[in-house]
Amino acid sequence: MGAVDWLIIGLYLAFVLAIGVIAARRSASGADFFLAGRSIPAWVAGLAFISANLGATEVIGMGASGAKYGIATAHFYWIGAIPAMVFIGVFMMPFYYGSKARSVPEYLRMRFDEKTRALNAITFAIITVISSGVSMYALAKLIQALHVFDAPFAAVGLPTAWIFHASVLASAAVVLAYIYMGGLRGAIYNEVLQFFLIVAGFAPLVWIGLRIVGGWHGLATSLGPSYVHAWAGMGSPSTNRLGVGVFGLVMGLGFVLSFGYWCTDFLVVQRAMAADSMAAARRTPLIAAGVKTFVPFLVILPGLIAMALTAAPAVTPPTAGAAHQTAAVIPLKLDSTTGKPMLNASGKPELDYDLATPNLLLRDLPTGLLGVGLTALLASFMSGMAGNVTAFNTVFTYDIYQAYIRRRAEDRHYLHVGRLMTAVGVVASIAAAYLAAQFNNIMDLIQLLFAFVNAPVFATFLLGMFWKRATGHGAFTGLVAGTLAAALHHGLTLPAGEAAGVKGGWISLVHAYPSEMAQNFWTAIWAWSVCFAVTIAVSLATRPRPQDELAGLVYSLTPRVEDAAARWWTRPVTLGVVVLAVTLALNIIFR
Amino acid sequence: MLLDLRLPLGLLFVAIGVLVTAEGLIAGPAAVAAGLPIDLIWGLGMAAFGAAAVALALVARRTLR
Numbered sequence: 001m002g003a004v005d006w007l008i009i010g011l012y013l014a015f016v017l018a019i020g021v022i023a024a025r026r027s028a029s030g031a032d033f034f035l036a037g038r039s040i041p042a043w044v045a046g047l048a049f050i051s052a053n054l055g056a057t058e059v060i061g062m063g064a065s066g067a068k069y070g071i072a073t074a075h076f077y078w079i080g081a082i083p084a085m086v087f088i089g090v091f092m093m094p095f096y097y098g099s100k101a102r103s104v105p106e107y108l109r110m111r112f113d114e115k116t117r118a119l120n121a122i123t124f125a126i127i128t129v130i131s132s133g134v135s136m137y138a139l140a141k142l143i144q145a146l147h148v149f150d151a152p153f154a155a156v157g158l159p160t161a162w163i164f165h166a167s168v169l170a171s172a173a174v175v176l177a178y179i180y181m182g183g184l185r186g187a188i189y190n191e192v193l194q195f196f197l198i199v200a201g202f203a204p205l206v207w208i209g210l211r212i213v214g215g216w217h218g219l220a221t222s223l224g225p226s227y228v229h230a231w232a233g234m235g236s237p238s239t240n241r242l243g244v245g246v247f248g249l250v251m252g253l254g255f256v257l258s259f260g261y262w263c264t265d266f267l268v269v270q271r272a273m274a275a276d277s278m279a280a281a282r283r284t285p286l287i288a289a290g291v292k293t294f295v296p297f298l299v300i301l302p303g304l305i306a307m308a309l310t311a312a313p314a315v316t317p318p319t320a321g322a323a324h325q326t327a328a329v330i331p332l333k334l335d336s337t338t339g340k341p342m343l344n345a346s347g348k349p350e351l352d353y354d355l356a357t358p359n360l361l362l363r364d365l366p367t368g369l370l371g372v373g374l375t376a377l378l379a380s381f382m383s384g385m386a387g388n389v390t391a392f393n394t395v396f397t398y399d400i401y402q403a404y405i406r407r408r409a410e411d412r413h414y415l416h417v418g419r420l421m422t423a424v425g426v427v428a429s430i431a432a433a434y435l436a437a438q439f440n441n442i443m444d445l446i447q448l449l450f451a452f453v454n455a456p457v458f459a460t461f462l463l464g465m466f467w468k469r470a471t472g473h474g475a476f477t478g479l480v481a482g483t484l485a486a487a488l489h490h491g492l493t494l495p496a497g498e499a500a501g502v503k504g505g506w507i508s509l510v511h512a513y514p515s516e517m518a519q520n521f522w523t524a525i526w527a528w529s530v531c532f533a534v535t536i537a538v539s540l541a542t543r544p545r546p547q548d549e550l551a552g553l554v555y556s557l558t559p560r561v562e563d564a565a566a567r568w569w570t571r572p573v574t575l576g577v578v579v580l581a582v583t584l585a586l587n588i589i590f591r
Numbered sequence: 592m593l594l595d596l597r598l599p600l601g602l603l604f605v606a607i608g609v610l611v612t613a614e615g616l617i618a619g620p621a622a623v624a625a626g627l628p629i630d631l632i633w634g635l636g637m638a639a640f641g642a643a644a645v646a647l648a649l650v651a652r653r654t655l656r
Binding site for chain 1: 594596599600602603604606607610611613614615618621622623624625626627629630633634637
């Protein structure tokens, strides 16, 4: 790294903190701090919606999955995100925004009851802290891998292992500073800035990488057809790299996990709820979906390129930068205790896929652009962390503290609690970062968490919004049963070649899946199905709420939002159809 | 909205774009990747994008007045 790279990173940090200071000028009330005063235009909310999700799981995790599974990883976008984002924009936002709920758990209280809200709020608070910790872990691991701090640490006599600790603390301090000052508004403004930086940093990496490997044709030649076709071999789990069949993919990822995350996770929904009007709130996820369609080319392709260069390390970049190496881009995964290469179930050395994208950056970007690329990585980590922390402070303050600890205090008091919870959330995230260090692939951990918590939640929302007969007792019992079903399924199954324990099979081994991803998808399917069935059964056995109390909360009892005043091409349905058509076209092109 | 985001976004991109362009000019062959003077190309692109964002923000501010 050269001086100019450090200067670019320093400039970025200065702008991030300055935006926090500017946003702080309008964070004098709870509504400002937690909801950005519901004053954000659609395009800003839309880019924040996507950027809050564009954290470590996208940049490092999707690059790693691209290297491991190939272009089929794009299913996480084209099947596992876009349809759900269109659905929330067209059908669900009128309930979230129109109900004036301040959070997703608060909507559950309005629609169902207090206990359902409490269960959702507590599980959500835990999952956001863990997700934030995963972002921190990924950042710290990246900085360790870059070895940029090795010399300064050695100079002052500190072991290089402390670089991980210093990285976690430094990233946490920056995010804490700008959220503490500017609240949700500070986070959203910075997320937009971070989105553009991520594009600016990764687009040239893809461009250069493709030129080095000989374009898409070169990728296909060096990696083989299984890497460059998204739908090839999907008829059976044993004939594709994901180890998942079509039903598991479409139902598990495309319906349960995807809709469970994009339609109910307050981390992303909060951005749309901060929009300045109902029309803007509905357009927010649709704008995000339009952009999200093309994100795979930024974050997955670097993984494929890194894999191609690892499979054929003799391909050297025609550059003269000092940092460039001719070794394989993806290194072997080493056991942290013995330092020896780790072996997979078939006895072959495992690759450290999480380093695919960072190592490609170091290898192929010259000084100057390397600073932009590293800034893009920093930006993605911070946007991911900030999204989780802002969602955590809001849910804790409104849905736990105000609901159960101190009900009737002044707005100023809750503002102080929100700021305090920002600090608490960051500290808890640091603890979670060390937990994440125990797992092999970040995406696997995230998928497991979603399967346990998010999958049953979507069944609750689906029934709550579209079936007026659903009751609070039904929703609560369904959620508990769904989560227990997820745990039971996980405890009875195991991915092939894995030992019983954290990967599953901790009760008994009833079924072995071809891959961890297949196990996660099916855990989600079981959780959703059990929640859906139990909610219906218990609702039918309990007394429903009067219909007049459900107006604005249930589809059949809510007047349709009138789109006639808007120009036809700005209406949510039109935007949704266009985005789905583009997504379909991409699936056909990369089939 | 409290702040027209195009202004800080544009200023940051102009600043970074100028730095990357300057590095491309100074480093010469060391800033070439895959046969492309990538620092120069991308730096100029970032600076142009940033300048456009700043210009749009200033025009919007003048219109509001």
